[in-house]
Amino acid sequence: MSDLPVLLEARAVAKHFGGVKALRDVSLTIRQGEVYGLIGPNGAGKTTFFNCMTGLYVPDGGGFVFAGAPLVADAPHRAAERGIARTFQNIRLFGNMTALENVMVGRHVRTRAGVFGAILRNGATRDEEAAIRRRAEELLHYVGIDDRADDLAKNLSYGDQRRLEIARALATEPKLLCLDEPAAGMNGTETEELRVLIEGIRADGTTILLIEHDVKLVMGLCDRVAVLDYGALVIEDVPAVVQHDPRVIEAYIGVAA
Amino acid sequence: MDILLQQIINGLVQGSIYAMVALGYTMVYGIMGLINFAHGEVVMIGTLVAISIVTLLVQSGMPPALAGAFGVAGAALVCMALGWSLERVAYRPLRQAQRLAPLITAIGCSIVLQNLAMMIWGRNYMTFPPLIEKTQFEFAGASFTSVQVMIVTVAALSMSGLLFLVYRTKLGMAMRATAQNPAVAGLMGVNANRVISSAFVVGSALGAVAGVMVGTYYEIAHYQMGFMLGLKAFTAAVLGGIGNLAGAMAGGVLLGLIEALGAGYIGDLTGGFLGSHYQDIFAFAVLIIVLMFRPSGLFGEKTGDRA
Numbered sequence: 172m173s174d175l176p177v178l179l180e181a182r183a184v185a186k187h188f189g190g191v192k193a194l195r196d197v198s199l200t201i202r203q204g205e206v207y208g209l210i211g212p213n214g215a216g217k218t219t220f221f222n223c224m225t226g227l228y229v230p231d232g233g234g235f236v237f238a239g240a241p242l243v244a245d246a247p248h249r250a251a252e253r254g255i256a257r258t259f260q261n262i263r264l265f266g267n268m269t270a271l272e273n274v275m276v277g278r279h280v281r282t283r284a285g286v287f288g289a290i291l292r293n294g295a296t297r298d299e300e301a302a303i304r305r306r307a308e309e310l311l312h313y314v315g316i317d318d319r320a321d322d323l324a325k326n327l328s329y330g331d332q333r334r335l336e337i338a339r340a341l342a343t344e345p346k347l348l349c350l351d352e353p354a355a356g357m358n359g360t361e362t363e364e365l366r367v368l369i370e371g372i373r374a375d376g377t378t379i380l381l382i383e384h385d386v387k388l389v390m391g392l393c394d395r396v397a398v399l400d401y402g403a404l405v406i407e408d409v410p411a412v413v414q415h416d417p418r419v420i421e422a423y424i425g426v427a428a
Numbered sequence: 429m430d431i432l433l434q435q436i437i438n439g440l441v442q443g444s445i446y447a448m449v450a451l452g453y454t455m456v457y458g459i460m461g462l463i464n465f466a467h468g469e470v471v472m473i474g475t476l477v478a479i480s481i482v483t484l485l486v487q488s489g490m491p492p493a494l495a496g497a498f499g500v501a502g503a504a505l506v507c508m509a510l511g512w513s514l515e516r517v518a519y520r521p522l523r524q525a526q527r528l529a530p531l532i533t534a535i536g537c538s539i540v541l542q543n544l545a546m547m548i549w550g551r552n553y554m555t556f557p558p559l560i561e562k563t564q565f566e567f568a569g570a571s572f573t574s575v576q577v578m579i580v581t582v583a584a585l586s587m588s589g590l591l592f593l594v595y596r597t598k599l600g601m602a603m604r605a606t607a608q609n610p611a612v613a614g615l616m617g618v619n620a621n622r623v624i625s626s627a628f629v630v631g632s633a634l635g636a637v638a639g640v641m642v643g644t645y646y647e648i649a650h651y652q653m654g655f656m657l658g659l660k661a662f663t664a665a666v667l668g669g670i671g672n673l674a675g676a677m678a679g680g681v682l683l684g685l686i687e688a689l690g691a692g693y694i695g696d697l698t699g700g701f702l703g704s705h706y707q708d709i710f711a712f713a714v715l716i717i718v719l720m721f722r723p724s725g726l727f728g729e730k731t732g733d734r735a
Contacts, residue, residue: 225615247614257615265608268601275598276605280617282598300598343617 175202178238178378179224179347185232186219193219195403196233201347206369206379208393208410210386212422215399217382218260221349225257226250238346251280256345258336260352260382266325270316270335273324274307277342310338314368330361337368341377348372349380354388362388390414398422430569435692436685441576441645443684444583448638449661450668450676451590452511452631458607458671459627461527462519465534468658469541470510470632474503474639475556475649476549482557496559496640503636510541511632512625520621538654545651553650556643579641586637587677590630594673599626607671656708660687663715669728678726686710 183196194216201207209217222228224235226247235242237253256277265273282299311317314334319327324335333353340348350369354362362385369392373379383389389396390410397407400422406413413419452467478499485495518537522530563574594600605613606623614620642657643649660683668679691707702709718725 227611227615246620247611248617248619251615251617259612263609263612265605265612267608268604272601272604276601276613276618277616279598279602296598303598339616 183233439688447680472654474636669725675727
């Protein structure tokens with residue numbers, strides 16, 4: 172595993188909100204093709220790290236190198252262009268659009284035609300829109316909700332909304348797919364289905380960064396795991412080592428007084 | 429009875445114009461929460477550009493209907509460029525500023541545009557050359573003209589085109605996604621700046637068409653005509669629920685009907701004390717009542733319920 176090329180390198184990423192240091196010089200390395208777990212207690216800075224990487228926040232220090240070039244995430248669509256896609260801990264779909272349309276929006280980043288194409292309806296634009304629709308249908312099928320294509324996203328069940336978010340993220344053809352607590356609120360069966368889906372995505376060649384509370388899921392899925400606590404990186408290693416590290420146990424359970 | 433039907437016809441025509449202009453307000457508001465008070469002036473510029481083009485072409489011997497088509501196209505192009513520039517120059521630098529700043533800027537832009545128009549076209553009323561032959565039709569005691577038919581037809585076609593754009597194309601999808609959640613739309617690769625520019629460009633094109641309609645309907649134009657028209661169209665957008673396309677269309681037609689019926693009956697209602705030239709009262713009474721009792725408008729959703 173360790174000889175795989177590096178896909179994402181975080182170099183001393185720092186972010187603070189007023190006096191609160193949400194991220195303290197976090198450095199970590201994600202390699203191509205691996206499932207990388209990011210865990211830590213609530214408020215440890217996991218989602219802040221995601222937001223810095225995807226251009227929602229601008230880091231106060233440090234930065235990212237993605238696929239060999241610095242990631243200047245000054246606007247969210249730039250991160251998407253570079254090949255980073257994400258889902259959200261609190262699902263953020265376009266609720267008043269259909270499931271299919273949600274996925275089609277995700278195709279934006281890989282397609283061209285603009286305002287004049289939309290008005291003039293030239294052949295190239297129509298072909299592109301047809302291709303977008305086909306690909307979106309394939310992706311809905313891939314995550315297993317193609318029968319809900321024409322339903323409004325807000326009317327989907329919780330588990331289906333999670334799947335739809337993943338399909339929408341995959342539509343951007345990411346090199347790195349970031350999943351923010353995808354199993355949150357799921358029952359055992361749903362979590363197992365999710366695990367199969369993530370395995371499939373990895374097998375298709377997409378690198379995955381996974382934030383998750385379900386330790387069993389993380390340890391079963393991930394090639395390597397990083398632990399954050401109070402905004403700082405505690406350890407980055409294979410699950411077997413992380414699981415037994417005293418600092419991790421301390422971060423999760425606290426030290427006996 | 430014939431007054432009722434007559435005023436309904438007049439209201440529909442006026443309402444289609446309001447609806448076309450209201451769409452410009454509502455598209456921009458829906459996507460970025462800005463009330464572009466300069467939109468009425470964009471419509472005014474559209475009318476005046478069309479007058480210049482049509483007059484020039486008709487004088488050089490072109491048939492009026494063809495000249496009119498060029499007039500609409502020219503006005504649309506100028507207004508699209510104007511809408512795009514307004515956003516780029518005046519509003520984009522204030523994207524992160526507090527809400528009042530872009531609002532005041534919008535009012536400033538409308539003053540600038542009025543004065544610019546006055547410098548170019550002068551301060552006198554201008555006659556809009558007739559584009560099609562005005563034939564009168566009779567129907568159940570009410571009368572209407574070919575110009576009125578044309579206005580309603582063109583408005584219906586333009587608005588169907590807009591609905592197609594918003595609900596059936598990639599750009600429209602990006603617009604709706606940005607309106608619901610700009611940050612997430614960005615993560616999907618939607619370029620928010622481009623979507624916002626498109627909203628201004630498309631809204632201004634509709635405004636230009638509306639401007640030509642106003643010109644052909646009243647056969648007269650003036651550099652200050654955008655103010656009242658803009659205010660009425662804004663009222664229509666609020667009535668329908670600002671930010672909502674169907675709302676702007678319905679609000680426009682409804683406001684046109686309210687005004688026309690109000691103007692038709694105000695004399696009877698007040699025993700001749702107020703005449704039909706008080707018709708503006710109705711538009712603004714509607715605005716006040718809507719803001720008091722249903723600020724989200726007829727079709728509007730509760731704020732904070734966008735996603």
